[in-house]
Amino acid sequence: MKKLLDNWLVQFLLFLCVLGLTAFITDAIGDVLPPYLLMIGLFIGINLIMALGLNLITGVTGQLSLGHAAFMSIGAYASAIATVNYHVPFLGGVLIGGLVACLFGIVIGFPTLRLTGDYLAIATLGFAEIVRVQFTNMKITNGAIGFLGIQGSTTFPIVMTIAVITIILMVWLENSRNGRAMLAIREDEIASSAVGINTTLYKIQAFAIGAFCAGVGGALFAHTTTFIQPTDFGFMKSVDILSIVVLGGLGSIPGTVIGAIVLTAAPEILRPLANYRMMVYGVLLVIIMIFRPYGLLGGVNLRKAVRRAFMLTKKKQAGREE
Amino acid sequence: MSLLTLDNVTIRFGGLTAVDTVNLEVKQGEILALIGPNGAGKSTVFNLITSIYQPTEGKISLDGKALTGIPTHKIADMGITRTFQTIRLFPELSVLDNVKIGAHCRGKAGLLQAFTRLPSMKREEAEMEENAIKALEFLDLDAKKEDMAKNLSYGEQRRLEIARALVSKPKILLLDEPAAGMNPQEKVVLMEMIRRIRDTGITIFLVEHDMKLVMGISERIAVLDYGKLIAEGTPLEVRSNKAVIEAYLGSGKFKSRIRR
Numbered sequence: 001m002k003k004l005l006d007n008w009l010v011q012f013l014l015f016l017c018v019l020g021l022t023a024f025i026t027d028a029i030g031d032v033l034p035p036y037l038l039m040i041g042l043f044i045g046i047n048l049i050m051a052l053g054l055n056l057i058t059g060v061t062g063q064l065s066l067g068h069a070a071f072m073s074i075g076a077y078a079s080a081i082a083t084v085n086y087h088v089p090f091l092g093g094v095l096i097g098g099l100v101a102c103l104f105g106i107v108i109g110f111p112t113l114r115l116t117g118d119y120l121a122i123a124t125l126g127f128a129e130i131v132r133v134q135f136t137n138m139k140i141t142n143g144a145i146g147f148l149g150i151q152g153s154t155t156f157p158i159v160m161t162i163a164v165i166t167i168i169l170m171v172w173l174e175n176s177r178n179g180r181a182m183l184a185i186r187e188d189e190i191a192s193s194a195v196g197i198n199t200t201l202y203k204i205q206a207f208a209i210g211a212f213c214a215g216v217g218g219a220l221f222a223h224t225t226t227f228i229q230p231t232d233f234g235f236m237k238s239v240d241i242l243s244i245v246v247l248g249g250l251g252s253i254p255g256t257v258i259g260a261i262v263l264t265a266a267p268e269i270l271r272p273l274a275n276y277r278m279m280v281y282g283v284l285l286v287i288i289m290i291f292r293p294y295g296l297l298g299g300v301n302l303r304k305a306v307r308r309a310f311m312l313t314k315k316k317q318a319g320r321e322e
Numbered sequence: 323m324s325l326l327t328l329d330n331v332t333i334r335f336g337g338l339t340a341v342d343t344v345n346l347e348v349k350q351g352e353i354l355a356l357i358g359p360n361g362a363g364k365s366t367v368f369n370l371i372t373s374i375y376q377p378t379e380g381k382i383s384l385d386g387k388a389l390t391g392i393p394t395h396k397i398a399d400m401g402i403t404r405t406f407q408t409i410r411l412f413p414e415l416s417v418l419d420n421v422k423i424g425a426h427c428r429g430k431a432g433l434l435q436a437f438t439r440l441p442s443m444k445r446e447e448a449e450m451e452e453n454a455i456k457a458l459e460f461l462d463l464d465a466k467k468e469d470m471a472k473n474l475s476y477g478e479q480r481r482l483e484i485a486r487a488l489v490s491k492p493k494i495l496l497l498d499e500p501a502a503g504m505n506p507q508e509k510v511v512l513m514e515m516i517r518r519i520r521d522t523g524i525t526i527f528l529v530e531h532d533m534k535l536v537m538g539i540s541e542r543i544a545v546l547d548y549g550k551l552i553a554e555g556t557p558l559e560v561r562s563n564k565a566v567i568e569a570y571l572g573s574g575k576f577k578s579r580i581r582r
Contacts, residue, residue: 008441169437176436176443177429177450180415184423187412194372194406195486196398196427205433 015168019161026160038156039224040268045159046220048260051244052166052253053213058242059251060174061206062186063113064121067128068214068241073233074131075101075215076222077141080150083223085140090153094162094219101215102208109207113200116189128238135230146229147222154223162220166213170253173209182206186251214241247288249298258296325350325525326371326402326494331380333370340366342549343380348494353516353526355536358546359569364529365407367546368496372397372404384493399427401493405483405500407529413472417463417482420471421454424486428453457489461515477508481515488519495519497528501535513539537561545569 030038054068079097082088088096112123135141142148173179181202184192193199222228240263248259266284270277288296324347333341341363348354356364369375371382373394382389384400392400403424412420429450435443458464461481466474471482480500487495497516501509509532516539520526530536536543536557543560545553547569553560560566 006444008439008444011439172439173433173436177426177431177446178433178436180419180423181426183415183419184412184426187414188410190374191406191410191412192423193394194398194404194410195424196395196490197423198393198395209433 018168019164022164023157023161026157030156040265042154042156042159042224044261044264045156045163046217046224047241047244047264048163048257049159049166049220050214050217050241051248051256051260052170053210053217054241055245055248055251055253055256056170056173056182056206056213057210059245059249059256060179060186061182061203063203063206064117065124065207065210066121066235066238066242067124067126067131068210069233069235069237070124070128070131071101071105071211071214072218072221072237072241073135073228073230074104074211075218076228076233077135077147077218078215079219080147080222080228081140083151083153084147084149090151090223091158093223094216097219097222098212098215101218102212105208105211106204109204113203113207125235125238128233128235132230132233135233141230144230146227148227150222150226150228152223152226154220159220162216166216167253167257174253178202178205183251243285247285247295249292249295249300252295252297252300252302254302255295255297255300262296324348325385326527327381327383328367328371329381329383331367331370331377331382333366333375334378340549341370341377341546344546344549344551346544346551346554348525348527349542351520351523351525352542353520353528353540355540355543356527356529356546357531357533357536357543362546363549364546365498366549368404368498368529371402371496395427398490398492402496403487403490403492404496405480405487405498407498407502409476409479409483411471411479411482411486413470415471416467417458417469417471417474418451418454418467420482421457421485421489422450424457424489425450425453426490428490454489457485460488460518461485476503477505480504480512484515484519488524492524494525494527497526497530499530500528501530501532509535 029041033041050068050072053071054065057063057065075097078100079093082096083090083093108124108127112120112127115123136144174183181192181197182205184195184197185199185202189199218233225232244259244263245256247263248257249255267277267281270280273280292298326348328344328346331341331344332339344367356367358364366375370377371389373389373392377390384402387400389397389400412423415423429446431443431446455464455467458467461484463478463481463485466478471479474482484495484497484500500516501512504512513535516526516528528540540557542555543557544551545560545563545566547565552565552569553563555563
């Protein structure tokens, strides 16, 4: 059985099965759920895709980026221009959004990734502002008025399938030679280069993949709201995505999933509180960070925890049988 | 036969000459110790060899290939790995992952392999894991492979650092004060371990303060004082060298220890 699972073809088929199942289930859910809840689910998916990208940059590689919304906006505008002006099909537009954002990630990565910590954060923040101002003044993006007439092609199954693909690829990446190199850079840069890791290369790789995810998320976002304007992608958007990663637990993929669900759903659940909504939301964040300073799943090795729980129940059963 | 050669190596930090025209040869298969009083420039020599610093003057070469100007991350690939004076592990990662990362330069898998998980990548992973476990067994750490590096005891962390440096099968291993903070018992174990590593064909170049350890295992000793190489020879020769005694204990004349 174990040998069979190790076979590449079997794994590939399993991968396709998971995707098919996701699409099927989400499609079925989509038929039942009221549109309002479906919209929340859709945004959870979009935020998750973007947060997984930032998790790779900030959580895994340890490079604090405050400009994730910039890559999102690049993806959103690039895909919108592609689908509206050049009649590229929707999924092609999403891919273009991701690739353009990725390209910018690489271009921006080269000069800024020499910086570390707070300095990098400020540099990425500056980059995000430049991008926003640029979009406000460009003709092709229709400036501050906003880009109109994008088709609402994004559907719940599409978002969820892309989100599941992203999760699987991120898990694979983290357990590979490249992923370990990125983790090593987070832990100790000097020791990393002493064992032969080209720190600049892997930082740029992480940045490029993270930017790609943000671009895809932005493209999906643009084709959900059908209208985008530069103010959609301000500093607060970057902070929102960063909060998901930090609250979920830096570097933890399951944590990011939970963070995306909690932080996207919370403002909607708190809607009955009317004017106090964002205040309670803020208090919620503070409380979570006090009780779980490393994030909801920060520092939890899920595989180990599940194994331990499994062993415990086994032991209990054995005890009862005696 | 000399493996690593330092040829007239000098480095200046502003007005301070930390390493001053040092000529040194590390021979294939030997255990060479570099000693000297605090601030003599021993760790700087290591940082020069691993390209963390570039020499102001002079050349460093390994097996005839120049090391100067090569980025730090390529040094490991060329066959030089090191440990640090203050332990530099990857604290939040498992012991096994720490060692696997040490074998980074021996792997080939890139992004494409990570995302496709083709059989070739799996094979490389399996091989890497096997080598990592062998290195851990060699340093008697295999029982702790699932633990997080930060949860190991001090001596174990030192050993893990050596395991991480060994797993890429280097030609020469640089140990920067491996015995620092160890108790006498641990030091005996460490000496035994260093000898065993050398017996696998790896040349050892170490910086150490602990004289018992240095005199016990090294075949040759080089002494550095104020960046200058003042003596070189067998432990016995160095022990009776006048310049060395002066550097460590003073000449008995007041003035000689005042820096001009």
